[in-house]
Amino acid sequence: MNLINSLPRKKGTLIAFCLLLLVLPWMISSGFQSGSSYLRALDMALLFIMLALGLNIVVGYAGLLDFGYIAFYAVGAYTYALLNSPHLQAMLPSWMMYPPFVVSIVICAIVACVFGIMLGAPTLKLRGDYLAIVTLGFGQIVRIFMTNLDRPINLTNGPQGINNILPPQFLGYNLGKPIEWFGLQFEPVHLFYYLILFFCALIIVVSIRLQNSRLGRAWVAIREDEIAANAMGINTRNVKLLAFAMGATFGGVSGALFASLQGFISPESFILMESIMVLSMVVLGGMGHIPGVILGAIIVSITPEVLRDVINPLQMAVVGRKVVDPETLRMLIFGAAMIIVMLVRPEGLWPSKRRRAELRPATKGIALQEKDDLQDAERNHD
Amino acid sequence: MTKVLLEISGIHKRFGGLHALNDVALTINQGEIYGLIGPNGAGKTTLFNVLTGLYQPDEGKFTFNGKDLFCQKPYIVVGSGIARTFQNIRLFANMSALENVMVGRHVRTKASVFGAIFRPPQVKNEEAAIRARAMELLEYVGIPHHAEELACNLSYGDQRRLEIARALATDPQLLALDEPAAGMNPKETEDLKELMQKIRNDGVTILLIEHDVKLMMGLCDRIAVLDYGKKIAEGRPEEVKSNPRVIEAYLGVAPE
Numbered sequence: 172m173n174l175i176n177s178l179p180r181k182k183g184t185l186i187a188f189c190l191l192l193l194v195l196p197w198m199i200s201s202g203f204q205s206g207s208s209y210l211r212a213l214d215m216a217l218l219f220i221m222l223a224l225g226l227n228i229v230v231g232y233a234g235l236l237d238f239g240y241i242a243f244y245a246v247g248a249y250t251y252a253l254l255n256s257p258h259l260q261a262m263l264p265s266w267m268m269y270p271p272f273v274v275s276i277v278i279c280a281i282v283a284c285v286f287g288i289m290l291g292a293p294t295l296k297l298r299g300d301y302l303a304i305v306t307l308g309f310g311q312i313v314r315i316f317m318t319n320l321d322r323p324i325n326l327t328n329g330p331q332g333i334n335n336i337l338p339p340q341f342l343g344y345n346l347g348k349p350i351e352w353f354g355l356q357f358e359p360v361h362l363f364y365y366l367i368l369f370f371c372a373l374i375i376v377v378s379i380r381l382q383n384s385r386l387g388r389a390w391v392a393i394r395e396d397e398i399a400a401n402a403m404g405i406n407t408r409n410v411k412l413l414a415f416a417m418g419a420t421f422g423g424v425s426g427a428l429f430a431s432l433q434g435f436i437s438p439e440s441f442i443l444m445e446s447i448m449v450l451s452m453v454v455l456g457g458m459g460h461i462p463g464v465i466l467g468a469i470i471v472s473i474t475p476e477v478l479r480d481v482i483n484p485l486q487m488a489v490v491g492r493k494v495v496d497p498e499t500l501r502m503l504i505f506g507a508a509m510i511i512v513m514l515v516r517p518e519g520l521w522p523s524k525r526r527r528a529e530l531r532p533a534t535k536g537i538a539l540q541e542k543d544d545l546q547d548a549e550r551n552h553d
Numbered sequence: 554m555t556k557v558l559l560e561i562s563g564i565h566k567r568f569g570g571l572h573a574l575n576d577v578a579l580t581i582n583q584g585e586i587y588g589l590i591g592p593n594g595a596g597k598t599t600l601f602n603v604l605t606g607l608y609q610p611d612e613g614k615f616t617f618n619g620k621d622l623f624c625q626k627p628y629i630v631v632g633s634g635i636a637r638t639f640q641n642i643r644l645f646a647n648m649s650a651l652e653n654v655m656v657g658r659h660v661r662t663k664a665s666v667f668g669a670i671f672r673p674p675q676v677k678n679e680e681a682a683i684r685a686r687a688m689e690l691l692e693y694v695g696i697p698h699h700a701e702e703l704a705c706n707l708s709y710g711d712q713r714r715l716e717i718a719r720a721l722a723t724d725p726q727l728l729a730l731d732e733p734a735a736g737m738n739p740k741e742t743e744d745l746k747e748l749m750q751k752i753r754n755d756g757v758t759i760l761l762i763e764h765d766v767k768l769m770m771g772l773c774d775r776i777a778v779l780d781y782g783k784k785i786a787e788g789r790p791e792e793v794k795s796n797p798r799v800i801e802a803y804l805g806v807a808p809e
Contacts, residue, residue, distance in 0.1 A: 377670050384669030384676075385655075385662050385683065388648075392656045395645035402605060402639070404631030404660030404723050413666060 196364045210360045212476040214432060216469050217367040218425050223452040223468040224378045224461065225421025230450065231459035232387060233414035234394030236303040238446055239290070239310025243419040245317060245441035246286045247279040247426025252333040252436050253326075254278065262324075272339040276370075276427050283423020284416045286313075291415030295408055298397075310446050317438040332437025339366065339431050347434070363432050370428060374421055378461055381417065390414055391459070448472075455512060457519030466521050475505055555582040558758050559604070559635075559727055564613035566599055566782075573599045574610070575782040581727065586749065586759045588773035588790075590766070592802060595779040597762045598640060601731050604760070605637045606630035618726060631660050636725035638716040640732045640762075646705035650696065650715050653704050654687035657722025690718040694748060710741045717748070721757070728752060729760040734768055746772055770794065778802065 199209050226240045253259050254275055260268055270278065294305050321329030338347025338359065346362045381387050389410045392400040401407050430436050448471060456467020478501045486493055486500070495503075512520065518527050562578040573596045581587045591597050602608040604615075606627035615623040620633055636657075645653050662683060668676040691697045694714040699707055704715060713733055720728055730749070734742045746768060753759055763769050769776060770790045778786040778793060780802040786793050793799055 380670050380672060381666070384680070385659050385664055386666065386669055388652060388656050389659055391648060391652075392645050392659075395647060396643050398607065399639065399643035399645065400656070401627045402607060402631070402637055402643075403657050403719065404628045404636075405656070406626075406628045417666070 192368060193365075196361045200358075200361070207358070207360055209476065210364060212473060214360065214363050214367055216472040217364070217371045218429050218432075219449065219452060219472040220371050220465050220468040221374045221421055221425035221428075222449045223456070223464045224374055225418040225425070226449050227418075227453050227459065227461070227464045228378070228381065228390070228421070229414050229418040230453055231464065232382070232390035232394065233411060234298075234390075235411065235414060236299060237306045237418070238303050238443075238450065239306040239308070239313070240418070240422060240449055241441050241443075241446040242290075242310045242313035243283045243286055243422030244426040244429065244445070245313055245438075246419075247283045247423030248430040248436045248440070249317060249327060249333070249426075250279045250282045250423070251275055251427035251430040252336050255337040255431070256333050256335050258328060258333050258335075259326075269337060272341055272431075275339075275431075276424055279423045279427035280420045281423075283426065284420045286423075287415040287417075287419025288412055290419070291412045295411055307443070307446075310441075310443060314438050314441050314443075317441070327438075330438060332435060332439070334435040336430055336434045336436070338434065341366075346431075363428075367428050367432070370424060374424070375461065375465070377421075382461065386410065386413065451509060455509060455519060457522035460519070460521060460523035463519050463521035463523070467519065470520070471509075474508070475501060478504060555584070557581070558583040559617045559760075560614070561604070561616075562614045564600070564603060564615065565611045566596075566603055566608060567611055573782050574603065577613075577779070577782070577784050579777050579784065579787065581758060581760060583726075583758055584753065584756070585774040586753055586761060586772055588769045588776040589760065589762045589779065590764070590769060590776060591779035595802075596782040597779055598731060599782075600779065601637065601729055601760075601762060604630075605635055605729060628660065631723050631725075634724070634726035635729060636720035636723045636727070637729040638713075638720050638731055638733060640735065642709075642712050642716055644704040644712055644716060644719070647703055649701050650691060650704055650707065651684070651687050651700040653715055654690050654718050654722045655683050657690075657719040658683045658686060660723050687718075687722060690721050691715075693721070694718040695744075710737060710744075713737070713745065714748070717752075721752070725757060727758045727760060731762050732764065733761070734763055734765050742768060 196210050196213070199213065200207055222240070222244055225243070226237060229235050229237045229240070253263075254268065254270060290306065290309050294302055297305060317327045318330050320327040321331075327333070338345060340346070344350055344362075346366065347359055349359065350357045350362065389400065389405045392403065392405060393407055393410060397407060429440075433440075449468075452467040452471045453464050454467070455471060456465065457463025479497070482497045482501050482504070483493070486495070486497070516522075557580050559581040560579075564574050564577045565572070566574040577596075577600060579587075589597050589600065599608065603610045606622070606625055606629065609624045613623065615621070617630075617633055617635060622630055622633060622635075625633075645656060648656070662679055664676045664679055688697065688700065691700055694717055696707070696711050696714050696718070699711060699715075704712065707715060717728070717730070717733070733749075734745055737745065742765065749759055749761070749772065761769070761773065773790055775788060776786075776790050776793045777784055778796075778799050785798045785802060786796045788796075
């Protein structure tokens with residue numbers, strides 16, 4: 172709401188911000204030595220923003236704890252890969268192969284949506300920890316299927332994964348090859364940046380609109396008090412299923428873009444750790460608050476990449492030799508940073524007013540109350 | 554001629570060995586304030602939950618406004634025009650007062666996912682109408698100045714009012730209030746009584762559970778008394794008050 176209301180006032184800032192986003196890849200690729208790897212990290216960050224926004228609908232709005240969210244990312248990626256690689260060419264009729272890019276994305280979104288409903292339907296009565304365990308299992312099932320569905324018919328090519336995924340063909344351009352426009356050389360990694368940025372913006376707009384609709388309010392109402400929501404005439408079953416479906420759809424789109432960016436996917440990319448990463452983006456940024464979730468996604472996905480470059484020089488400078496394996500140290504620092512943030516700001520880095528109110532004055536209120544009680548007790552004692 | 558709005562008969566509800574409602578029958582006429590009293594544990598709230606669809610009765614008949622609502626889901630019951638409040642206030646604590654009431658409009662609005670995403674003009678209008686109606690209802694119950702405040706920060710009396718506004722947002726024909734005056738001081742109770750009379754005068758029938766006998770006697774057109782899941786009396790307040798079975802249920806039998 173705030174974002175929309177303040178748009179006209181901050182139009183200048185917004186335009187400047189958009190321009191910055193447009194030139195960002197050029198700044199990065201010319202500014203750093205390892206520019207293109209940073210640019211890839213940036214592409215991944217945008218994909219994670221989409222994932223985090225999808226999970227935000229399920230966890231942040233509807234309050235349904237989901238530990239298997241990465242499954243929808245996997246479903247989207249595999250659907251895209253199967254349609255756009257030679258892997259299933261022998262099996263599928265030719266009209267199904269290599270659909271136009273936009274059609275591919277829509278198909279991936281729909282398939283992921285169906286999986287979302289498949290997860291949602293049997294778990295409607297579950298909440299909190301119980302739901303978390305079921306979703307955890309669901310995430311594992313999807314991954315294990317992908318690892319093992321190379322027999323009896325080779326559907327997913329097992330642990331080897333699927334390669335030779337065709338890059339998107341768009342208005343006659345092939346995004347897998349450098350393109351020259353106005354004398355500028357656009358590398359694929361740049362092109363993907365703009366493509367993903369576009370979808371990311373789309374998902375942000377959809378998120379904002381859903382949040383400010385009657386459905387967004389119904390989600391929050393269910394999170395706040397399911398019985399009261401029921402008594403207010405909200406069809407809690409359908410509205411919860413919708414939360415799962417929308418979250419899954421966002422995940423599916425993100426997964427499809429991931430597959431087209433990588434050109435290669437395997438079950439490795441969809442392990443439990445990824446689900447937890449996405450969940451920590453949502454929690455760290457500020458559950459249920461779109462700008463917060465975006466910030467969380469950027470920080471959680473970029474920090475490890477930055478640490479990768481910084482950690483070795485840092486070690487050399489401080490101790491003078493390599494003490495700890497940089498990979499271990501990197502995750503150690505990252506984990507410690509997350510713990511500290513959650514201890515200091517349990518409501519997230521950039522929470523909504525609502526959530527801040529929920530976590531801050533409440534604790535303060537109790538503390539004050541206890542102090543008062545203590546003083547009363549002392550007085551009575553005297 | 555008064556029109557029967559709600560009619561139940563032969564309602565049974567068992568929780569394991571506990572027969573919480575035993576053959577309960579009552580009719581509520583359009584436009585009246587109907588009171589439901591009884592000692593603690595008599596089954597008043599159970600009956601409420603049955604009437605609002607939160608519990609499914611084991612057997613019986615339940616018609617509302619000519620429509621069969623036996624064992625229907627809450628959203629169908631609310632859609633047919635029964636709204637309720639809760640004994641222990643159940644607001645959406647971390648939503649603003651206005652948003653709470655806007656949630657109440659859910660059942661009377663239609664925007665789908667696609668409507669929400671693409672925002673065609675009718676969805677925009679609907680959204681504006683939801684907001685306007687919610688604001689109107691906050692004014693109606695007398696708390697428009699708290700519209701942007703979080704529900705959990707309102708005073709106890711205002712939370713009660715907000716809950717009534719939220720229930721009214723579903724455009725009910727029957728408003729069921731579960732102990733709305735519990736924990737209120739005499740002044741607040743008096744204000745609440747006025748509010749209930751105003752709601753009734755605006756054409757909404759009221760079903761009321763309350764322990765405050767004085768309030769009930771002055772407010773209700775008819776009263777039913779429950780004890781151990783059975784209806785033991787029904788009628789005009791003064792009749793009920795002097796009914797020996799009611800006195801017995803509340804005070805016990807006088808020793809010989």
